[in-house]
Amino acid sequence: MEGKDPKRRLLEAAVDQLARTGVAGRSLRQLAADLGTSHRMLIYHFGSMEGLLVEIVREVEARQRAALADLDGSGTPEEVARAFWRRFTDPALYPNERLFFELYGQALQGRPGTEALLPEVVTAWLGPLTELGKSHGLSERDARISARLGVAVTRGLLLDLLATGDLGAVNAAMDRFVDLYVASLQ
Amino acid sequence: MEGKDPKRRLLEAAVDQLARTGVAGRSLRQLAADLGTSHRMLIYHFGSMEGLLVEIVREVEARQRAALADLDGSGTPEEVARAFWRRFTDPALYPNERLFFELYGQALQGRPGTEALLPEVVTAWLGPLTELGKSHGLSERDARISARLGVAVTRGLLLDLLATGDLGAVNAAMDRFVDLYVASLQ
DNA sequence: TGGTACATGTACCACTTGGTACACGGAGGG
């Protein structure tokens, strides 16, 4: 166990740490102190602050993809949606999601090193979700539109949940959305 | 014209400027240079960097409320939704929306001075939108859930639009949502 | 006219920042 690159170990620890503290005002030194190393090491392994940020973004994206990979086509879209939503609303994931939205916000403002997030942040999900819709009888076009809407609803309600903490309310809203969707299929 | 407080003028100019540059890595001095003044002035009027941030957040929130105030109860929920969406997707508003989401992300991470955004970011919209639903025959509970879902869809699709720039695709998704909603009423 | 309050600028402070120079140590290969 732990048979990893020191760089790899540092990166994973850094992402976990930044999920807790945020990335906005953190300096190399603060982060290094949190990780029990020196800022010199971060520069050594990642070249610069921006180089580190690039790999942080890449890792956050990779974790999203890992979640995506678990989306197997078994089950109706309704079942898949409910299962996914239950997973996303696990409080253990809140820090990761906060970090995701923080980086999203910075990427929208063009912070160097974060640009890589934007091109894939929506489209990466569209492919698998569109397939799911098609495999349950939707046309390509309909499936694509529904996929996009599903991503938006999920993200919007997650933003709500992280801000308000009102799990009951967002669950009710997601139930409503799934009901609307299911009803439209009949 | 321009008969305003110098502080007020500075604040509005600062929000406009930060909407363009982002708030993340900006220093007092950079911002002051952009505004054609000295960082000393920002400290003088706002007390500190954090004091400035507090007022920035307050102003962004106030602008949201101003948009909200335009939401008059006339028209069906469908008409109101479409009109609102058309306004939100005006490219002239993109910078303000980017700033909004950036501050949202930082508030989620607990950046001092931004906390004020979170308690109201969802609930401020729930009241008026719930009234709208009720005035068109929904129960209190149903109207409230639909309002919450509507806010989430709008924010989620806005995030999509700002990241991808694909206005056609997000418009199609919003149309789909409104259609789903309207169909459920019959 | 004089004074008082607000607005602004200049110069400075201690501190932190990202990044670099350099030295050290240990592991593996010749």
Place this chain on the structure above:
DNA sequence: CCCTCCGTGTACCAAGTGGTACATGTACCA
């Protein structure tokens, strides 16, 4: 046994940071 390479630490640097001290200008009121 030495040499080279990787990982790490310490010490340092110039630049920029938020914040303060203090002087100055300008308007308005007595």
